[in-house]
Amino acid sequence: MQDIGIFYGSSTGNTESVAKKIQEEFGADIASIIDVADASVADLEKFDNLILGTSTWGIGDLQDDFEGFLSEISNANMDGKKVALFGLGDQYSYSDSFVDGMGELFKVLEEKNCELIGETSTDGYEYDASGAEKDDKFVGLAIDIDNQDDQTEERVADWVAELKNQFN
Numbered sequence: 001m002q003d004i005g006i007f008y009g010s011s012t013g014n015t016e017s018v019a020k021k022i023q024e025e026f027g028a029d030i031a032s033i034i035d036v037a038d039a040s041v042a043d044l045e046k047f048d049n050l051i052l053g054t055s056t057w058g059i060g061d062l063q064d065d066f067e068g069f070l071s072e073i074s075n076a077n078m079d080g081k082k083v084a085l086f087g088l089g090d091q092y093s094y095s096d097s098f099v100d101g102m103g104e105l106f107k108v109l110e111e112k113n114c115e116l117i118g119e120t121s122t123d124g125y126e127y128d129a130s131g132a133e134k135d136d137k138f139v140g141l142a143i144d145i146d147n148q149d150d151q152t153e154e155r156v157a158d159w160v161a162e163l164k165n166q167f168n
Ligand SMILES: Cc1cc2nc3c(=O)[nH]c(=O)nc-3n(C[C@H](O)[C@H](O)[C@H](O)COP(=O)(O)O)c2cc1C
Pocket: 009, 010, 011, 012, 013, 014, 015, 016, 055, 056, 057, 058, 059, 060, 061, 063, 088, 089, 090, 091, 094, 097, 098, 099, 100, 145, 146
């Protein structure tokens, strides 16, 4: 497997902590974590395998730093890259916009010439609506540290095991 770049945007540290767990599952020798607040087009283009993670703020908005990073994604050459998404949210307090930020990222990446991988089942979550659903699945990994942190380890481990079979 080629190197993996894990890019995250995090306001209170939750998405950052999940990025670190994902890195641990792959191994720090192969996976690097990068805060999008400090990242550029060149950082993105270094990796053929990308994982992008954002939390959701406001009502269904991308995390602030990730909002600022969208122009870098738009300008990056993503041809042939495999990209997996993860999103942090709170399914009980924001039941109509659960992990919508991940859905916003998906919309931007759908326009790029990359392959999106890592969709997951919505089973085990309780919410009314999510902009990160497509064909009854999440477009990436949904993590809810606020309400279901006891499931975070297992969700991350299962997802990374799937990605190991799919990355370049
Ligand atoms: C003011 C506020 C607005 C939020 N809006 C949403 C939302 O619309 N949808 C959602 O799923 N989670 C929402 N959340 C929950 C956060 O996404 C969640 O707590 C996340 O773990 C924060 O991750 P971070 O520390 O990496 O930014 C909101 C939280 C706050 C405090």
